Amino acid sequence: MNKQILSIFVFCAFSCSTQAQELKGGISDSMMQQIKQSYANTPSDKAIRNAIGNNDIRKLALNQDNLKGMDTHFSIKVPSKGITDQKSSGRCWLFTGLNVMRAKAIAKHNLGAFEFSQTYPFFFDQLEKANLFLQGIIDTSSKPMDDKMVEWLFRNPLSDGGTFTGVADIVSKYGLVPKDVMPETNSSENTSRMAGLIALKLREQGLQLRELAAKGAKPAAIEKTKTEMLSVIYRMLVLNLGVPPTEFTWTEHNAKGEPVSTETYTPLSFLK
Numbered sequence: 001m002n003k004q005i006l007s008i009f010v011f012c013a014f015s016c017s018t019q020a021q022e023l024k025g026g027i028s029d030s031m032m033q034q035i036k037q038s039y040a041n042t043p044s045d046k047a048i049r050n051a052i053g054n055n056d057i058r059k060l061a062l063n064q065d066n067l068k069g070m071d072t073h074f075s076i077k078v079p080s081k082g083i084t085d086q087k088s089s090g091r092c093w094l095f096t097g098l099n100v101m102r103a104k105a106i107a108k109h110n111l112g113a114f115e116f117s118q119t120y121p122f123f124f125d126q127l128e129k130a131n132l133f134l135q136g137i138i139d140t141s142s143k144p145m146d147d148k149m150v151e152w153l154f155r156n157p158l159s160d161g162g163t164f165t166g167v168a169d170i171v172s173k174y175g176l177v178p179k180d181v182m183p184e185t186n187s188s189e190n191t192s193r194m195a196g197l198i199a200l201k202l203r204e205q206g207l208q209l210r211e212l213a214a215k216g217a218k219p220a221a222i223e224k225t226k227t228e229m230l231s232v233i234y235r236m237l238v239l240n241l242g243v244p245p246t247e248f249t250w251t252e253h254n255a256k257g258e259p260v261s262t263e264t265y266t267p268l269s270f271l272k
Contacts, residue, residue, distance in 0.1 A: 025131075031227050034227055038231035038234070039231070039235050039243075052186060052240055053186055055186055089188065090159065096167075098115075098118060098121070101171075102114065102116055109260075115179040116177070116178065117180075117182040119185065119242065120181075120267065122160070122188060123182075123242075124170055124174045126158060126198070126233075127237060133202050133206065134206065134209060137206040137209050138213065138222055153206070154203055154206060157206070160195060174267060174268075175266065175267025182245060185240065188240075197236065205229040205232075209229075247264060248270075249262060249264045249265075250265060
């Protein structure tokens with residue numbers, strides 16, 4: 001088996017295992033509570049989050065002359081209740097999965113234009129993948145740095161790509177919210193910069209975990225350190241994507257735009 005085939009096999013195996021983990025090494029409910037409670041949501045954090053969420057570099061680079069030659073006429077128009085756009089992100093898997101659910105929800109409840117928030121499950125997808133990387137570092141801490149798996153982990157700490165099964169896993173664990181409850185931000189629509197910064201932090205944390213293991217730290221101490229590291233990643237995600245809601249009030253409108261009901265939900269109760 002040559003190196004290229006081996007790399008593809010390892011990549012596929014790693015990608016298929018990026019679902020929300022419930023078993024040993026996964027993010028448990030108690031760990032999630034510790035991570036959430038560590039985030040202070042200070043005024044300065046809010047200011048940073050607003051700045052990151054409302055600046056679009058594409059608008060600064062817009063060439064007005066190019067717009068003059070664009071032909072926006074189409075001979076065939078397909079009726080729909082609004083399209084979804086992943087923009088400059090690798091979230092095609094997430095948009096596809098949510099659009100399947102979206103079509104069912106619109107038909108069942110006779111809704112007008114409606115979208116699930118793509119940012120909400122993406123937030124937890126990135127947190128789960130960060131945990132998967134850190135747990136992978138712990139599990140391979142006895143191997144040398146030039147081990148192929150260790151090399152691969154440090155080269156690919158996380159990505160915004162995924163699979164349909166990943167949608168099912170994330171949604172089943174964390175639920176769903178409407179798009180207006182957790183809307184898109186500049187970083188969710190243009191993920192490369194955020195992903196690059198989180199990857200750098202994860203590599204730094206990975207080295208720290210390996211050093212801790214090399215010094216003979218007990219599993220409980222390593223697990224505690226991992227949770228603290230995930231708290232840092234959680235804050236980075238909040239600053240880029242917003243605070244994931246734990247409870248919200250939403251008014252359902254029918255296809256005519258008329259209000260049908262107003263209820264208070266958690267993400268999991270809204271999913272159900």
